[in-house]
Amino acid sequence: MQDTLIWHYSPKGVFSVKSAYHVACTLRNVDAPSRSHNPSDNWNFIWRANLPHKIRVFIWRVCRGILPTLSNLIRRRCNVETICPCCSMHEESDSHILLHCDLARQIWSLSNILWVIIADWSDSAHEWIRKVLAKVTEEEGKLFLTLCWAIWSACNKMLWETNQPNPLSIVLGCLAWLMRFVPHIYDPETAEAMATQEAIDLARRHGWDHIVVEVFYVSEVRRTDNYVAHSLARSATVSQEGSVDPPMFLFPVLLSNITSDDC
Structure with a gap:
């Protein structure tokens, strides 16, 4: 009778990466998920x-x-x-x-x-x-x-x-x-009020009686929403040349910006 290789760590005796993973995890004392594992x-x-x-x-x-x-x-x-x-x-x-x-x-x-x-x-x-x-x-x-x-x-x-x-x-x-x-937080005032409330609660829990709450208003335009200006500003750090017309490298950026606005 011819000898046959048997992988005794699996019920069918057939080697698989999954069964080898479970063996490796067991040997390393790591909690491996069972074969019938359902996400907790x-x-x-x-x-x-x-x-x-x-x-x-x-x-x-x-x-x-x-x-x-x-x-x-x-x-x-x-x-x-x-x-x-x-x-x-x-x-x-x-x-x-x-x-x-x-x-x-x-x-x-x-x-x-x-x-x-x-x-x-x-x-x-x-x-x-x-x-x-x-x-x-x-x-x-x-x-x-x-x-x-x-x-x-x-x-x-x-x-x-x-x-x-x-x-x-x-x-x-x-x-x-x-x-x-x-x-459902759409306006800055509501989010700001909630953040202030969290800060006051934190101060109360630690017994801080004298606190000053300062509010700062910042107007921000994301880089992704104004990539043309960002590209120009970045190029200014490596070039001192001026031009009335848009530089050539800016045309693809302008085209992409116009296309995204149309969409």
């Missing part, structure tokens, strides 16, 4: 949240254990120091950078979801995110995911650009940024 409510929330794709992908990478933290880079045989650049005390892991680091705890304490660090979370970052999302409202969930991404971004800027992060600015920036995704 948490995954549905993450992928359907009205947030930029970069934030959703970031959370996915955290939950899969593939975020390029210093501790993960060491496991991939990269020659790097594992000490967290923000606190210079502990190893930079997923859970440390998002939950236990001094910078992270300051940011969470300034948010209106402070309770995410009050409990004694000893789980992995994946389990922590899962448990938090099971307890929050939709708006709190979006703020939670955005702040997670902002913490990671702030740490990277501190490491690579030597920018000292400001926890209060990060929280207020995320709150103001999320206002862009609130439905």
